[in-house]
Amino acid sequence: MLSPIQRTELRTYYYTPVHCPFCGTRVMGADPADETRITACAHTLFIAHDTAFEYRSERFDRHLDLDGLTDEEVEERWSGAEGGVDGFTNRVTLADAIKVAAYAPAPSAYGSYYGFAPTE
Numbered sequence: 060m061l062s063p064i065q066r067t068e069l070r071t072y073y074y075t076p077v078h079c080p081f082c083g084t085r086v087m088g089a090d091p092a093d094e095t096r097i098t099a100c101a102h103t104l105f106i107a108h109d110t111a112f113e114y115r116s117e118r119f120d121r122h123l124d125l126d127g128l129t130d131e132e133v134e135e136r137w138s139g140a141e142g143g144v145d146g147f148t149n150r151v152t153l154a155d156a157i158k159v160a161a162y163a164p165a166p167s168a169y170g171s172y173y174g175f176a177p178t179e
């Protein structure tokens with residue numbers, strides 16, 4: 060039976076750097092010269108925020124039938140989903156997948172989403 064991706068939410072310490080739970084790679088902000096730089100490891104499925112995907116793995120694209128779509132077509136998929144990027148990435152059912160959702164407090168209400176799953 061398929062289970063939805065397990066979620067962890069950061070609401071108070073939303074700025075805490077997120078590391079892959081499977082290998083410890085710091086996926087965001089690892090480069091002090093450019094804190095927006097992404098370091099995706101083999102377990103990273105996606106890195107996104109409310110207005111865009113920063114990173115999508117091939118595994119993620121295959122899993123959610125995004126293979127071969129343009130970025131615009133992918134945007135149509137998630138922008139039409141309930142809950143936007145957050146809701147769309149909740150559809151992942153890969154075994155033991157984990158999603159970290161970091162929500163900056165109001166009034167910014169800005170969310171960042173990190174998805175990981177073990178590899179075989």
Ligand SMILES: [Zn+2]
Nearest residue numbers: 079082100102
């Ligand atoms: Zn990893």
